[in-house]
Amino acid sequence: MAEVVILDSRAAAGALVADEIVRLVDEVRNPVLGLATGSTPLPVYEALRERLAGHDVSHVRGFALDEYVGLDVTHPESYRSVITREVIEPLGLDPELIRVPNGALETVRHAGDDYEREIIDAGGVDLQILGIGTDGHIGFNEPGSSFASTTRLKTLTEQTRADNARFFDSLDEVPRHCITQGLGTILRARHLVLLAFGDAKAEAVAAALEGPVSAMIPASAVQLHPHVTVVVDEAAASRLELADYYRYSYENKPSWQGI
């Protein structure tokens, strides 16, 4: 089962995950990070700023989960722009080594296969950061997505468009399509780290971790993975039936075990 760590602040969650990423950067020859966008991973990226200062990051590779289709990459809310602003620049990573799926309309037909090949050529993702949508999506794999899916074009649900409208001037501006790593792609990463904060995520988190494995809750795919860490605050954990057991397990964890 996933290890569920319930912490009392987003900063504590960010620090826990950032420490593991620093360990990878220092110890793995060619570390490959799976990067997520949205507000949830921001505490991780913030914690990494001070923790990675002075470390050699020139060899760090990264793959973003998803991108809007048909939104100019220079748009401030394209995921390329977001990853540049939140991750590449503050952490001093090499922009050439940090990839984001190509959402250009002209090439989107083969962009998914191209991206899959790049991930495989890089040796696969060591640690994949994940947020979760209120409908249980990960990346942009909306309900109904195949557990075997790879990077491909998807149509966003109206709920996801409405959730993401806050980043745009109006709902009309939110693209209708995206290109996202598939659930099959995500499941190939060696370690999945799913973060969630706030009441709005409580139901999706409980369904993903304790409900049936179902394409209707794409994040329930994490139940099929051998190494998953879920880091949540009290609010996001509030619907978990086994919350006391998760707390007990984490408190009694052998000191030699990492996350």
Ligand code: GLP
């Ligand atoms: C978007 C992203 C997801 C992210 C989700 C939740 O749909 N494609 O990767 O997990 O939003 O966003 P937030 O973290 O802002 O709640």
